[in-house]
Amino acid sequence: MLLLGTQRINEQGHLEIGGCDAVELARQFGTPLYVLDEATFRQNMRDYRRAFDKRYPRNEIAYAGKALLCMAVARIVAQEGYDLDVASAGELYTALKAGFPPEKVVFHGNNKSLFELHMAVQHGVGRIVVDNLLELEMLERVAAEAGKQVSILIRVTPGIDPHTHRFIRTGQADTKFGLNIRNGYALEGVRRALALPHLRVKGIHCHVGSQLLDTEAQERAVKIMVDFMHTLRKQLNYIVEELNIGGGLGIRYIESHQPPTFEEYAERIVGVLTQQLERRNLPYPTLLQEPGRALVGEAGVTLYTIGAIKQVPIHQPPGTRTYVAVDGGMSDNPRPQLYDAVYTALVANKANQPADTVVTIAGKHCETDILIRNVAIAQPEPGDILAVPSTGAYNYAMSSNYNRFPRPAMVLVNAGHAEVIVERETLDDLLAHDRIPERLRSEQPVMERA
Numbered sequence: 001m002l003l004l005g006t007q008r009i010n011e012q013g014h015l016e017i018g019g020c021d022a023v024e025l026a027r028q029f030g031t032p033l034y035v036l037d038e039a040t041f042r043q044n045m046r047d048y049r050r051a052f053d054k055r056y057p058r059n060e061i062a063y064a065g066k067a068l069l070c071m072a073v074a075r076i077v078a079q080e081g082y083d084l085d086v087a088s089a090g091e092l093y094t095a096l097k098a099g100f101p102p103e104k105v106v107f108h109g110n111n112k113s114l115f116e117l118h119m120a121v122q123h124g125v126g127r128i129v130v131d132n133l134l135e136l137e138m139l140e141r142v143a144a145e146a147g148k149q150v151s152i153l154i155r156v157t158p159g160i161d162p163h164t165h166r167f168i169r170t171g172q173a174d175t176k177f178g179l180n181i182r183n184g185y186a187l188e189g190v191r192r193a194l195a196l197p198h199l200r201v202k203g204i205h206c207h208v209g210s211q212l213l214d215t216e217a218q219e220r221a222v223k224i225m226v227d228f229m230h231t232l233r234k235q236l237n238y239i240v241e242e243l244n245i246g247g248g249l250g251i252r253y254i255e256s257h258q259p260p261t262f263e264e265y266a267e268r269i270v271g272v273l274t275q276q277l278e279r280r281n282l283p284y285p286t287l288l289q290e291p292g293r294a295l296v297g298e299a300g301v302t303l304y305t306i307g308a309i310k311q312v313p314i315h316q317p318p319g320t321r322t323y324v325a326v327d328g329g330m331s332d333n334p335r336p337q338l339y340d341a342v343y344t345a346l347v348a349n350k351a352n353q354p355a356d357t358v359v360t361i362a363g364k365h366c367e368t369d370i371l372i373r374n375v376a377i378a379q380p381e382p383g384d385i386l387a388v389p390s391t392g393a394y395n396y397a398m399s400s401n402y403n404r405f406p407r408p409a410m411v412l413v414n415a416g417h418a419e420v421i422v423e424r425e426t427l428d429d430l431l432a433h434d435r436i437p438e439r440l441r442s443e444q445p446v447m448e449r450a
Contacts, residue, residue: 004298005039005043007037013351018038020413023349026305031303032303032328034301035418036421038076041299042076044262048294062290064247065087065094068292069086071094072412074094074100077100078101086105086107089116092107107129114138121139126151129152130155131179132179140198149197150199154178154186154190156179156181181224187231187236207246211250212248213260219268219272243286247292253341253390270287301391302395302408304386305385306385330367331365334400335394337368343372343375346389350378351378359375361373365402
């Protein structure tokens with residue numbers, strides 16, 4: 001059984017999260033329900049920062065909002081003293097409406113619109129991570145019109161395959177992100193940026209991929225980035241002030257996942273960075289990072305209500321498969337369908353009972369919609385509450401209205417209290433932006449006849 005953060009089994013034999021009984025949460029707020037454990041989220045942020053601060057004092061960390069962002073999350077991030085990484089006008093607007101300091105925002109995106117660049121410059125975001133040469137030209141014009149000098153990082157691709165799922169690799173040579181180091185585009189991008197009067201090049205950025213369960217790819221990326229820093233000094237006489245190595249550290253979705261601890265990760269990354277800087281006789285830059293999943297992933301749990309249960313014959317032992325259907329699925333967690341993401345589960349109202357029944361958890365959408373294959377849980381019955389841990393990252397963020405499902409609510413739990421931070425969508429919410437043209441309001445179809 002995978003119990004993370006503040007999760008425990010209480011005296012009633014129920015799963016408890018943040019001091020709140022999961023069965024009571026489902027009763028009070030309905031299901032599907034996203035549950036965010038505030039204490040675990042905050043502790044992860046503090047532990048991550050501490051691990052790097054004591055090894056590399058010139059260290060700044062931005063929480064990657066793409067993992068999970070709503071106004072309450074933005075407030076927590078601000079209170080913990082983190083910067084915030086956003087990747088769209090919507091994420092930036094969320095941060096601004098939550099009162100997040102714009103000077104602590106890092107703005108990303110591989111194809112930023114003119115509207116987004118105007119928005120970022122107008123509100124004075126701290127850093128814009130420039131992805132391509134067109135963006136350099138657009139941002140220079142926007143900054144000139146605003147009469148401002150904008151601080152930027154240049155995103156580069158180190159050409160590393162991190163050996164994670166192909167859909168969440170971002171640092172290999174064949175990628176849509178950034179300017180390639182190997183073919184000279186990155187060097188040319190920095191050269192052009194340094195010549196633009198309204199842009200201030202603070203440094204360089206890379207991100208190799210997500211759900212990394214070891215440090216190999218990130219260590220290689222650091223070596224390549226330091227080598228590139230050396231090239232910039234040698235060829236352009238430019239000294240990098242800020243080195244942003246992105247995020248990507250993985251979490252425990254299932255018991256066999258054993259990512260490095262924050263302490264182990266910091267020890268290896270800082271060790272490689274300082275060694276390479278000394279080898280190249282380079283001044284120490286400010287180290288920037290953008291963890292998201294590593295901070296919030298294990299702080300999230302999704303609760304479902306079990307419905308239909310059926311057994312079907314299969315050709316391999318044991319001869320049957322038991323499908324357990326829940327009241328959500330790919331609209332609240334598309335990750336298994338998108339890139340074969342794996343999870344475990346437990347019956348929240350039977351958390352103290354043996355997990356002796358192997359089942360397949362199915363969603364209720366018009367697709368195969370399998371959330372978890374071959375997971376051992378306590379004997380399930382209709383009406384039981386199923387809990388899926390490690391759903392804090394990229395579940396709510398990637399949710400949809402497929403099959404016109406309303407998105408679930410999200411509650412923040414802490415010290416026995418639960419508060420709604422995202423309201424459950426209603427059926428009327430689904431229709432809020434629908435419009436019927438006047439010509440379709442007639443009872444009779446209007447058709448041209450031959």
